[in-house]
Amino acid sequence: MTSEIISDITEAEQGTSLWKDAWLRLRKNHLAIVGLVLLVALIIIALLTPWIAPYSYETQNLELGATPPSAQHWLGTDIFGRDLMTQIMYGGRVSLAVGFVATSVALLIGVTWGAIAGYVGGRVDAVMMRLVDIMYALPFMIFIVLLMVVFGRNMLLLFLAIGAVEWLTMARIMRSQVQSLRQQEFVEAAISLGLSPGKIIVRHLIPNALGPIIVYTTLTIPAVMLLEAFLSFLGLGIQPPKTSWGLLISYGAETMEEFPWLLIFPGLALSITLFSLNFLGDGLRDALDVRRSKD
Amino acid sequence: MALLEVNNLEVSFVTRMGTNKAVDGISFSVETGKITAIIGESGSGKSVACYSLLGLIPQPPGRVDGGTALFEGKDLLQASESELRKIRGRDVAMIFQDPMTCLNPFMTIGKQLMEPLLFHRDVTKAEAKARALQLLEEVGIRDPANTFDNYPHEFSGGMRQRVMIAMALINEPKLLIADEPTTALDVTIQAQILQLIADLQKNRDIGVIFISHDLAVVADIADQIVVMQQGKIVEAGDSDHIFHHAEHPYTQKLLAAIPGDSKQPEAHPETLIEVRNLCTWFGQGKDAEPVKAVDDVSFDIRRGEILGLVGESGSGKSTIGRSILRLVPVTSGHVNFDGTDLTQLEGGALKQMRRRMQMIFQDPFASLNPRMTVFDTLAEPLLLHGIENRKTVASGVLKLMDDVGLARNFVRKYPHEFSGGQRQRIAIGRALATRPEFVVADEPVSALDVTIQAQILDLMLDLGKEYGLTMLFVSHDLAVVRHLADRILVLYKGKVVEQGTGGELFEHPKEEYTRALLQSIPGRSLLD
Structure with missing residues (x-):
């Protein structure tokens, strides 16, 4: 009898969490795994760049100028004779950091804010969402310029500024999800069990609202990367000789006809990242939807 | 000649898991001016059979394997999509269960x-x-x-x-197919709609196919009854034959599932809950008159009894249960639970009391978190109230599953993988996990098939005894309530209009409204 219970228990304890089940399902989705592996590889390269980059990012060779891919410079050089591969590697550090950090900030604030507003409702909701509306109404450029002027230009501030804009939409999505979910009886059941609002939000509401959030997150990361490029282009973000994929692409676009590799390779790096994100995001959404895949 | 004559109809669904025969060679006919009822549980193929006649099942995965369906001499199964489109809505019309979604x-x-x-x-x-x-x-x-x-x-x-x-x-149309047209409605409304369908059918002299899971519903209106189980017709005949001379064990089981006599009330001297002048009003903005869902209601619930609460939707019966459990804010009045005024409790004290009172919800599809396995759902209350710790929780969960009759190997499954009855078992297990003294059951069986209803009701009665539960059983179905409850309160527009034992209410209803409710019970003739 006891041994029977124990064997049942060990079986019961395995894979009873949503996340563990989701991982088992995700593993079967080859595209998502390819996306995950590529992303991890990109992040590792970005972290190791200072040690593995073939040249220093400041090294110019004005006599050399822009050259197509060659044995010395695998991806060619730009008009100042700088190695493009080195630039892409260093640019990736900035772009990936902006993408992931700013999106994480947006995710954290937006999901929490939206979940609380949606769950509590009433006046709290009204005040919280009016704040979101006001933030929406602020002209984004003025907001960033002000931040830069007051605090000076720095990377961390850039992340925060972008995150501070992107969380607004996240909060709205989360709020509407939570509002419809909290009408459901399983939330009432959780209340009648005596769960605290915090636990209800974390255990019952957020897992059920993840689908749209994940999709929006995978859309936000590329949007944030492009936003950084836009700001840098205006002189508000990263400044040369530091660079990012967005900046490389915008310079590459200017000289597209003479030196196409300056556009193609940074563009390729960004595309690979975006594709990986989309595959991973789709895979995650399906994996977390327990109803979709039966095994 | 019959209006519709179905012969050896076979429909199957082809899935990755194999071929599933949904309808397995059924034959029946519908006469002009007659109502043919098709009775069966969900999954018995009763709807698939009728939908396939009109080409309304998705193909693939659906596939009509054989048979004929002669409608006025024309074989519907051989008709092209454009011919069917002309027939649908003109010669054959349908009404569905949920009018809102249609x-x-x-x-x-x-x-x-x-x-x-x-x-x-x-x-x-x-x-x-x-x-x-x-x-x-x-x-x-x-x-x-x-x-x-x-x-x-x-x-x-x-x-x-x-x-x-x-x-x-x-x-x-010459033929009307009604697919559970009254299942989503209150009893009194159901009685009206049934009457309407019967009248229209007589006045217009059309044929009607009435699909239902509930024999009692069709008792008063059907001329012919076809009983289906697992894609096959197990018994067919006229209404009198089915209700009084049924031969097949499944038909007899369906008949047995119709709740029987009033319960012999048991004496329960000790009062557990006193509800005094309870009002729950829902505001509609500053100026509008509030909706008085519960309006000055007082009653007692005695320890160990099952108190039935009946009324139509909008009568406030669910709100009373939720008010007692503090799931909706109470406007005024008191609820004394074993000497503690629940309406005054907050925070930790309220959480402590929640352990002693639980709720079973109507819709087991909505009341379970779709992203939590059975294990998580049942472990949550056990851990929250410190009934089990992380090491012992697994055995606690398995014990609960045994109690509510769920196989242990289901422990890792998610709610969508279960049938309605099984889900309700999970929900009952969750409610009993905290070992409560008092349970509010809010229409716990009205979303289920009749035979499953009987099983779940039996389970609740058994567990009620085993756990020594006091129960407030909320339902719109008087037949079920009188079978179960020691005492019954009849609710109308937020007020208690009458109370008594099942026997008293059924034999000598005092109020007009109670009488109207009694009249609406489908298949009332069967009860006596």
Whole structure:
């Protein structure tokens, strides 16, 4: 009898969490795994760049100028004779950091804010969402310029500024999800069990609202990367000789006809990242939807 | 010749898991001017059979394997899609279970009524409108001229079903297929709709197929009854044969599932809960009059008894249960639970009391978190209230599963992988996990098939005894309540209008409203 219970228990304890089940399902989705592996590889390269980059990012060779891919410079050089591969590697550090950090900030604030507003409702909701509306109404450029002027230009501030804009939409999505979910009886059941609002939000509401959030997150990361490029282009973000994929692409676009590799390779790096994100995001959404895949 | 003659109909669904025969060689016929009822549980193939006649099952995965269905001599199964489109809605019309999902919420009912007419017949708009108005009148919509331009949400459930029926009849079909048309409705409304269908069928002399899971519903109206189980017809015959001389064990099981006599009330001297002058009002903004869902209600619940609470939707019966459990804010009044006033509790003290009182919800599809396995759902209350710790919780969960009759190997499954009855078992397990003294059961079986209903009710009675539960059983179904409850409260518009034992209420109802409720019980003749 006891041994029977124990064997049942060990079986019961395995894979009873949503996340563990989701991982088992995700593993079967080859595209998502390819996306995950590529992303991890990109992040590792970005972290190791200072040690593995073939040249220093400041090294110019004005006599050399822009050259197509060659044995010395695998991806060619730009008009100042700088190695493009080195630039892409260093640019990736900035772009990936902006993408992931700013999106994480947006995710954290937006999901929490939206979940609380949606769950509590009433006046709290009204005040919280009016704040979101006001933030929406602020002209984004003025907001960033002000931040830069007051605090000076720095990377961390850039992340925060972008995150501070992107969380607004996240909060709205989360709020509407939570509002419809909290009408459901399983939330009432959780209340009648005596769960605290915090636990209800974390255990019952957020897992059920993840689908749209994940999709929006995978859309936000590329949007944030492009936003950084836009700001840098205006002189508000990263400044040369530091660079990012967005900046490389915008310079590459200017000289597209003479030196196409300056556009193609940074563009390729960004595309690979975006594709990986989309595959991973789709895979995650399906994996977390327990109803979709039966095994 | 019969209006519709189905012979050896076979329908199967081809999936990755293999071929599933949904309808396995059934034959039946429908006569003009008669109501043929098809009875069976969900999954018995009763709806699939009827839908496949009109080409309404998705193909693939659905596939009609064989048989004939002669409608006025023409084989529907051989008809092309364009021929079927002409037949559907003109010669054969359908009404469905849920009128809300079948009406377009963005279109006035008038427009929706005229649409099939304008599509199938060569009429002018004015003629179509006149016809639509006339039909609305016929199905009992009050003041059709003024409600013609209203949207579906402005009607009650019963009125929407009437609109659906009008829509089905507008092209004067010869055959009407009604798929559980009253399942989503209150008993009193159900009785009206059943009467309406029976009247229309007589006046218009059409054939009707009435699909239902509940034998009692069709008892008063069906001429012919076909009982289906697992895709096969197990028994068929006229109404008298099925109800009084049923031979097949499954038919007998269905008949047995119709709740029987009043429970012999047991004496329960000790009072557990006193409800005093309870009011729960829902505000509608600053100026509007509040909705008095529960209006000055007082009653006692005695320890160990099952107290039935009956009334229509909107009578406040669910709100009373939720008010006692503090799931909705109480406007005024008191609820004394074993000497503690629940309405005054907050925070930790309330959490402590929650352990002693639990709720079982109506819809087991909505009341379970779709992303939590059975294990997580049952472990949550055990851990929250410190009944088990992380090491012992697994055995606690398995013990609960044993108690509610769920196989242990289901522990890792998610709610969507279960049938309705099994889900309700999970929900009951969750409610009992904290070892409560008091449980509010809010229509716990009304979303289930009749035979499953009987099983779940038995389970609740058994567990009630084993756990020494006091139960407030909320239901719109008087037949179920009188079978279960020691005492019954009848609720109407937020007030208690009558109370007594099942026997008293059934034999000598004092109030007009109670009498109306009793009249509405489907298949009432069967109960006596």
